[in-house]
Amino acid sequence: MKDLAGKIAFVTGAASGIGLGIATALAQAGVKVMLCDIEEAALAAAVEGLKRTNADVASVRADVSLKVELQAAAEEARARYGGVHILINNAGVGGGGPYGTWNDAGWNWTLDVNLRAVVWGIEIFAPMIESHGGGHIVSTASIAGLISAGSSPYSVTKYGVVALSEGLRRELGPRGIGVSVLCPGVIRTNIMNSRRNLPERFASVTAAPPLDDAQRERVNQLAERVSHGIDPLYVGELVREGIENDWPYIFTDCEFEPMIEARFAEIKRGFDRIRDRKARR
Numbered sequence: 001m002k003d004l005a006g007k008i009a010f011v012t013g014a015a016s017g018i019g020l021g022i023a024t025a026l027a028q029a030g031v032k033v034m035l036c037d038i039e040e041a042a043l044a045a046a047v048e049g050l051k052r053t054n055a056d057v058a059s060v061r062a063d064v065s066l067k068v069e070l071q072a073a074a075e076e077a078r079a080r081y082g083g084v085h086i087l088i089n090n091a092g093v094g095g096g097g098p099y100g101t102w103n104d105a106g107w108n109w110t111l112d113v114n115l116r117a118v119v120w121g122i123e124i125f126a127p128m129i130e131s132h133g134g135g136h137i138v139s140t141a142s143i144a145g146l147i148s149a150g151s152s153p154y155s156v157t158k159y160g161v162v163a164l165s166e167g168l169r170r171e172l173g174p175r176g177i178g179v180s181v182l183c184p185g186v187i188r189t190n191i192m193n194s195r196r197n198l199p200e201r202f203a204s205v206t207a208a209p210p211l212d213d214a215q216r217e218r219v220n221q222l223a224e225r226v227s228h229g230i231d232p233l234y235v236g237e238l239v240r241e242g243i244e245n246d247w248p249y250i251f252t253d254c255e256f257e258p259m260i261e262a263r264f265a266e267i268k269r270g271f272d273r274i275r276d277r278k279a280r281r
């Protein structure tokens with residue numbers, strides 16, 4: 001999509017962090033943006049801030065982990081702007097911990113917000129985008145969607161978003177819809193405080209077994225890194241460039257490239273092992 005001015009975007013998780021950065025960067029390019037989020041007060045503040053810059057923006061509250069609420073939000077976008085060209089499936093939570101601290105609520109909350117809502121977003125919006133002459137879908141995964149540092153539900157959902165995006169890119173391209181997956185590194189957002197938006201039905205996530213000292217120390221270190229992370233508006237600008245140039249993968253930096261290369265090398269060694277084994281027989 002080369003000319004974004006005048007186009008219409010729907011952004012989930014738009015009240016904070018990366019979603020707000022993307023909404024801002026798109027609005028600055030003249031895109032009309034429907035911001036969607038579960039957190040009403042933050043959403044109102046985000047829209048007010050953007051309107052002060054003369055951006056054409058509106059908001060709709062929805063818990064994206066409920067399909068009916070996402071459907072209703074899509075209808076509001078259609079009513080307000082007549083359709084959608086760009087979908088940003090970005091809402092996400094850092095829910096659930098590693099093996100030993102799992103519980104069903106942690107898995108369900110993380111799977112529903114980070115993965116099922118992305119599936120539903122595509123189901124609901126792709127036909128709207130297609131009937132509107134084509135457009136682009138960006139889904140926010142993570143570097144944790146390409147390298148798994150632990151067994152937390154988070155990484156599992158992010159691998160899912162990468163797989164979904166890679167497959168959809170082949171299927172939706174011929175229908176005039178570009179598909180990108182955003183894999184951020186460490187970004188300065190409120191992700192470490194995801195439980196502020198914990199829907200009541202997942203409340204028992206708080207009853208999961210506690211982290212041990214080493215696990216808690218790792219979380220503290222990550223929180224420290226996030227507090228000094230990359231500016232979310234810069235991520236938004238990269239997303240805008242990724243849409244304009246139809247990038248399959250949108251990265252924010254190269255910090256984790258060596259770890260991804262190490263993973264590829266391990267996979268390659270797996271094939272080499274089988275090749276050598278066959279040659280020996």
Ligand SMILES: NC(=O)c1ccc[n+]([C@@H]2O[C@H](COP(=O)([O-])OP(=O)(O)OC[C@H]3O[C@@H](n4cnc5c(N)ncnc54)[C@H](O)[C@@H]3O)[C@@H](O)[C@H]2O)c1
Binds near residue numbers: 016090092143
């Ligand atoms: N911050 C990072 O370092 C980082 C790195 C990689 C990927 N990500 C991903 O970026 C995305 C955005 O997260 P962020 O870091 O900006 O965090 P954030 O907490 O600042 O923003 C997330 C937004 O999603 C909203 N949200 C949460 N649950 C929701 C629900 N059920 N329905 C609707 N909205 C909901 C929140 O209210 C919030 O506004 C997530 O998918 C996250 O996994 C973040």
